[in-house]
Amino acid sequence: MSMTVTAPEIPRTAAARLRWALADGWTVTLRDLTHWARKPGQVVAGLLFPVMIVLMFGYVFGGGMAVPGGGDYREYLMPGMYAMTMLFGIEATFTAVARDAAKGVTDRFRSLPIASSAVVLGRSVADMLNTVLGLLVMIACGLAVGWRWHEGAVRAALAVGLLLLLRFAFLWVGIYLGLTLGGPEAVMAVQILVWPIGFLSSAFAWTGTMPGWLAAVAEWNPLSATMAATRDLFGNPGAGGTTWIAEHAAVMALVWPLLLIAVFLPLSVRRYRRLDR
Amino acid sequence: MTYAIAAEGLRKRYGHTLALDGVDLAVGEGTVHGLLGPNGAGKTTAVRILTTLSRPDGGAARVAGFDVVRQAADVRRGIGLVGQHAALDEVLSGRQNLVMFGRLHHLRPAAARARADELLARFGLADTDTKPVGHYSGGMRRRLDLAVGMICSPPVLFLDEPTTGLDPRGRTEVWEAVRGLVAEGTTVLLTTQYLEEADQLASRVSVVDAGRVVAEGSPDELKSALGGDRLDVVVRHTADLPAAAAIVGRVTGARGDVSVDVDADSRRVGAPVRDRSAALPEVLRALDAAGITVEDIAVRRPTLDEVFLHLTGTENSTENSTRKGAAA
Numbered sequence: 001m002s003m004t005v006t007a008p009e010i011p012r013t014a015a016a017r018l019r020w021a022l023a024d025g026w027t028v029t030l031r032d033l034t035h036w037a038r039k040p041g042q043v044v045a046g047l048l049f050p051v052m053i054v055l056m057f058g059y060v061f062g063g064g065m066a067v068p069g070g071g072d073y074r075e076y077l078m079p080g081m082y083a084m085t086m087l088f089g090i091e092a093t094f095t096a097v098a099r100d101a102a103k104g105v106t107d108r109f110r111s112l113p114i115a116s117s118a119v120v121l122g123r124s125v126a127d128m129l130n131t132v133l134g135l136l137v138m139i140a141c142g143l144a145v146g147w148r149w150h151e152g153a154v155r156a157a158l159a160v161g162l163l164l165l166l167r168f169a170f171l172w173v174g175i176y177l178g179l180t181l182g183g184p185e186a187v188m189a190v191q192i193l194v195w196p197i198g199f200l201s202s203a204f205a206w207t208g209t210m211p212g213w214l215a216a217v218a219e220w221n222p223l224s225a226t227m228a229a230t231r232d233l234f235g236n237p238g239a240g241g242t243t244w245i246a247e248h249a250a251v252m253a254l255v256w257p258l259l260l261i262a263v264f265l266p267l268s269v270r271r272y273r274r275l276d277r
Numbered sequence: 278m279t280y281a282i283a284a285e286g287l288r289k290r291y292g293h294t295l296a297l298d299g300v301d302l303a304v305g306e307g308t309v310h311g312l313l314g315p316n317g318a319g320k321t322t323a324v325r326i327l328t329t330l331s332r333p334d335g336g337a338a339r340v341a342g343f344d345v346v347r348q349a350a351d352v353r354r355g356i357g358l359v360g361q362h363a364a365l366d367e368v369l370s371g372r373q374n375l376v377m378f379g380r381l382h383h384l385r386p387a388a389a390r391a392r393a394d395e396l397l398a399r400f401g402l403a404d405t406d407t408k409p410v411g412h413y414s415g416g417m418r419r420r421l422d423l424a425v426g427m428i429c430s431p432p433v434l435f436l437d438e439p440t441t442g443l444d445p446r447g448r449t450e451v452w453e454a455v456r457g458l459v460a461e462g463t464t465v466l467l468t469t470q471y472l473e474e475a476d477q478l479a480s481r482v483s484v485v486d487a488g489r490v491v492a493e494g495s496p497d498e499l500k501s502a503l504g505g506d507r508l509d510v511v512v513r514h515t516a517d518l519p520a521a522a523a524i525v526g527r528v529t530g531a532r533g534d535v536s537v538d539v540d541a542d543s544r545r546v547g548a549p550v551r552d553r554s555a556a557l558p559e560v561l562r563a564l565d566a567a568g569i570t571v572e573d574i575a576v577r578r579p580t581l582d583e584v585f586l587h588l589t590g591t592e593n594s595t596e597n598s599t600r601k602g603a604a605a
Contacts, residue, residue, distance in 0.1 A: 005382075005384065005388070005392055005428065005429050005430050006429060006430060007354045007355070007382055007383070007429040007431070008382075008383045010350050010351060010354055020383065023380075023383070024380075024381055027377060027380040027381055028381075030377075031366060031369065031377050034368075034369060034373060035368050035369075038368050038369070038409065039368055103362055103363075103364055103365070103367070104360045104361070104362040104363075104364035105364045105365070105366065107325075107330055107358070107360060107364060108358060108360070108364040108378075108425070109381070110329075110330055111328045111329065111330060111353055111356065111358040112353060112378070112381050112382065113350055113353040113354040113382070113383075114381050118381075274332075
């Protein structure tokens, strides 16, 4: 006994196409949410990893760290760690995208009558949901180690918005690398890329303590812009500075992510459309 | 006859490699067409173009009535693709995979679930329940892969080396599943490295080598071009080889164009044979009468290598130990 199921007609109007893309995107998102339910250990490990780094830097190294204005190091550290968590997200996005490409799942998606934007749309919604969860865990961790926001809920919410914007930018970097580097095992290469970028910033150490040239590199790091801007919005020590880039952190916290999106979003879409081995 | 797949002069270049060098294909509706060839012959490239994953550099193709470049979305609606690697989500269960892909085919949730259960039952996967696909055996994965390819009963199904890497049991399972689909009228383009697989499933075969179709015909036609089965005799003494070759040549009726192979190193004499049941006892009797001691004797199918060597005409360049001896 077999029923015959035929594929529905391809939508021909823009509105119908959009409906399809949204429905397909949601299906792909649901797939990732199902992963969480079936492999909760992986999700928990991913959420707890930055917490471990907070504890390590906050308590192991923290005693020896200089904070501008003599503030509390953990107050300084947390905004840096929030931005670092956004950066670590590249690895999760990369692994998921590269695995699908290597297993032929991406090709199967591409051979289906679905909008090519649906797969990336689903990916980004799932990753952003994961990021929100991760950020909540980190904020709880921050509150537990003595970090506070001092400038009211609105400015704190703006800071969270800047962090999510940064994650959204890194999402496209992760997708592009996942489609380009080939094979989830290349995550090692991504880590080698991600870690120096993370550490060569103002995340852990105040750039005022670095040699001049290194301080310049760290201050021009897109991460540092978001870190400085969120420190300012949260009212934590370490915001501001005398260099041009440090003085314009708030603007750069918008410019850098938008620039990354402007470069990597079209690159990813092009790469996805012309996955031609 | 209407063609489910019609390709003309497909060309595709990757860097310096010419993957396809003018491939023509015509696959009738409801038939199974085999693309037979070794690794790197261009089989997968052809499938990628026909399934809209790659754009051809030259030539044109229509699949399920639509142009693969200009009407890619319509082509995708009418095809199923089962690639070389089981393209499944390994964390999800088989049912969750089927429901997800069903939803991506825009079935309503209830319909997607019903279709998933139906396909699981049909491909013998109903009892796998919640097990993640990552824990499936190779044969089970391929069957699930086929099931995913069949969600919308596509009129044209592409199977890219569906049994590579499977054990004999898994292979048989997949063959059974494919036969079931064909019985319902699905057109299948099957790529394979195995002559036996093409033989089992395909009604017509295109032999592909270095991006070109070097031969086309039914499996029987291709095999008869090779003289069908082959008879191999291994004698105990090297000195007996010429006499054995003469006997084998006489019994198998080898003449000028069909040759008897003599391999001195393994003391083996081989020749194509048309009537396997008659040739075997006759050769044995004749060798016995000539006082030649036989160590081994067997009738076997030609291998893909031999089909290949024959079709691409490169047999003379193979290793020196294979001398071509015309019989008596």
